[in-house]
Amino acid sequence: MTLTITDENYHAIVRKLVADDRKVSKGVNGQNLPAKGDGTRVRMCFVPRQGFVFIGADLGQIEPRIMAHIMYSQYGDNSMRQIFVEGVDLYTTMAMMTFNLAEEYCVDKAVDPTGRFKPRALMKTGVLAVSYDQSPQSFAKKMDVTMDVAEFFFENFNRTFPSFKRMVTDIREGMKRNGYVETLYGRKRRFPDYKRVAAEVAKSEQRRIRLYTERKRLNAKDRKSEADMRRLSEIQTELDVLRDQAGLVGYWERAAFNAVIQGTGADILKMNGNRMARICKERGWEMNASIHDELLISVPRDQLTPETVELVNDVMTRTVSLSVPLVTDIVIMERWMDEHKPEQWDFENCRPKTKGDDALSQQ
Template sequence: EKTKLLGTYIEALPQQVKADGRIHGNFNQTGTVTGRFSSNNPNLQNQPYFARKLFVAPPGQVILSGDFSQQEPRFLSHFTGEEVLVNAYREGRDLYSTAASELFGLPIEECGDGSKYRKMMKTGILAVMYGTGPKTLADQLGITEKEAKDFIAQFYEKYPKVKAWIDGNEQFAKRYGYVQMFHGRKRRLPEAKSRDRFTQFRAMRQATNAIIQGSAAIQTKLTMIELQKLCRHKGWTMAFSVHDEVAVYAPETLTRDDVADFEAVMLNTLRLDVPNKTDIEISRRWGEGFPVDEWFKNKEAV
């Protein structure tokens, strides 16, 4: 781990700094099949937390960043209309704790953060979205493959709208050879029409994942377009986008109203049937950010 930190980041990244003191990676908007950004020279989509401290804001500026909270599960709730999932978000409750409480028939207090039931539900929902099979899920949860199969079956029985939506995605892909994301972008899956069952099965596992990941990518890109407009208006500069996080360079004199304008773009550019949420931080060094209230209460110290 230390060798990788030294060779891949501490020694390598400074060699790629341009004349303006920054690193400019190459970003490919269609570098992944789902439409998420890919990048190289260097791969800025792969900066682990211990390497992010290498990046600092220019003098007199700060990094204002917004990280979409549970971006993909929110799309799952939006697309399926499953009441438990939708209502959890609309009422500001924790999705995984709420769903675990419902599925296992336990008080919500026993399914809180850190509980095995919440962990199982979070892993299970991700497995549903990514098409993870029972064997992989069993390894992730440390349970038997039979228990994993029972868990998935129990999940689908409890949340039939999720099951119906996933089945519908697969039937659509088999018939048309593609699936459709938010705003109509298509992911071609010609293998879904294959007569070879194994080839078709692999395509089926990608159908739902493509819709959710691709829709999240669309939300991020549309948000970045609107943030660039905000940057022009305020004299800020776009800094970076990594996975679900988007950041700008703003003057250290920024106000709470400025932060509210930034948050409004993150939350309202693309509206779903459930409310969006973004975790906002302000920092001088990436990876050492402070929540908004903490920053403004003690700005000089931080």
């Protein structure tokens, strides 16, 4: 029997699933294995079936590409999309546009002409800061820059990418209005308690102000009685509860935007994975894992050809079409994390190229 999930029956179905104590094997959670430090050592313990070799392919900068697509398709703003169309470095170009600086000051680790900040690093973190409605004061502290640099960034970012903040605001307002947000492909993330908790936070605002005032008055006393100390403890306990409620509202508002952007990226990878799984089944390959924005498959060594790599590239970049080009980084691995780019691979002998191979190819 096929069950259709709707807004009306969603919560009843979730409650039934939560109450179901049957255990279903979910396989290995490869997403919890870090790609750095000791996680690398664990990942390198994974090897393909004998006679096979891994191919890994991930989506390059998929989240800013989705943002650029929304800004272009829904608001007619080509400012970020054009960067991807031209195929140049995203954050270097954004920094050049935002700070009106030459490229030499905006490449990785470069410092602006005054020596006060690193434009590319500021840009990379700044996109998240604008997404999360961070204040210039908080941004200045986080990035260890002066207030004038932080304010300069926010002012110029909003002017350079005029629909970015509107996109964030519209997504959040939609969540507040509807109780959910949707990815570009219609998958919903619901926030069923947002309206109730947000109303409680708004209602308690005056109460919170009175508590802060009372705490300030008690703390100003040179000598505090036991009753004063008890009251201070009570005030702090109540303020902690109110702060947690307000924090939850802020978290849900940030999560609403993330759910659209990251959720759309997850949808794209699922569609890529579905197509890849069908190809693997047809050709006798293996679909091994989907990890964050990466697919990991294994193919027989005698089928590892440039055409195979191009097919993987086609799956990752052309299964879904956006107004921005999609890109992928493909690596060939005899064990997980032992990565070789296709141009570093000797397809004829099915092994990594050596310096000797390069020397022979130049003769």
